[in-house]
Amino acid sequence: MKRFRPIALLGTACIAALMPVSMSAAEIVVDARQYPGPAWSPYLVGALLGVLSWLTFYFSDKPIGASSFYATLAGMIGKLVAKKHTESLAYYKTNPPVADWEFAFVIAAVGGAFIAAFSGGELTGQWLPPMWEARFGEGTLGLRAAVAIFGGMSMAFGARLAGGCTSGHGISGTLQLSVGSWIAVVCFFIGGIAVAMLLFAQ
Amino acid sequence: MVDPGKIVRTSNVADRPAVEKGGRILSALIFGLCFGFLLQKGGVGKYHVLIGQLLLQDFTVVKVMLTAIVVGMIGIFTLHRFAQVNLHIKPTRIGSNIIGGLIFGAGFALIGYCPGTVAAALGQGNYDGLFAMAGLVIGSFVYAEFSKTLKATVEKWGDKGKLMLPEALHISRAVFIPFFVLLLVGVLVGLARFTVR
Secondary structure, eight states: GGGGHHHHHHHHHHHHHHHHHHHHHHGGGOGGGGSOOSSSHHHHHHHHHHHHHHHHHIISSSOOOOOOHOOOOHHHHHHHHOHHHHSHHHHHHSSSOOOHHHHHHHHHHHHHHHHHHTTOOOOOOOOSSSHHHHHHTTOOHHHHHHHHHHHHHHHHHHHHTTTHHHHHHHHHHHHTTTHHEEEEEEHHHHHHHHHHHHHHBB | OOOOHHHHHHHHHHHHHHHHHHHHHHHHHHHHHHHHHHHHHHTTTSHHHHHHHTTTTHHHHHHHHHHHHHHHHHHHHHHTTOSSSOOOOOOEEEEHHHHHHHHHHHHHHHHSOOHHHHHHHTTBBBHHHHHHHHHHHHHHHHHHHHHHHHHHHHGGEEEEEEHHHHHHHHHOOHHHHHHHHHHHHHHHHHHHHHOOO
């Protein structure tokens, strides 16, 4: 019986989250596929990301991850503003905010994406994504800023609580067959699908 | 059980600590560059690709992730079998995995990027990624503020330690991994067959 409790918990969460989805799924009018897709095959990119994970494990003894970058940056800023208070927080006691492997990794990723977009003629240089404009209207930068900042806050809070993000749990944790990572990534998508359906239902 | 990878790698690291440290930052930069490059080429720095996945219109994200998981899993467990790498298993905490996961998902839909792909989005010129990054920094600090309470409550619910699927199901890794790889490849074949993008 004890072994089935997590499954029952997850099942309940699924049903609760999918109710608004099923009610609103029919009313979505914006189609993501009218905008350009990926430059390379998703299978090729996925396979190369898998190979990249071999390399980071072998050469750096590190799994690919991204979300702790923001926690480290937040701690570094926190130390500038209120050093004693920041250092007293439980999270920063176990994870001191110093620029580490993942910090350099995420900063370099911005550069890598620039090279990819530049080489493929895909540089956008835009403040509002076209699909956002199609749903929420042109010139809605204020709304976009508010939604993205609030979304970022809940995403980071959720990532720290869950113990990782779409990279750390979603790729590195799942490929190592961690039970918690598979639970987390399923919940990322349940929460994401439910809220996206509500946002884009018209 | 003794982790065969750990013994070998630890002794390697101890032999050349200075080289290891210098090489680490350089390796982080090189691998990070590759990571961002691949995310952009995979289209997952694009708002409509990520939102399209959450609206179940565009399955690029799941295709990229599942292929990375299959290829990564085969390589990492082979390297681990021959004691070439350490595993880095995150602890399973069912309560915080579910609650944190759902909160993360809500944020995912609001932003349209995730912590890694927002770096790719910014790199390709989606400046709205800056707002998301600001939010991510603030949210991380909010978590830290409450971390003492959370660690004592939510993060204790269903704490199973470093639990892996084969152990949870009482199947040996050598049997579970090939079976699981076949299952995931089956899902990928199904996606390729039945989805437009």
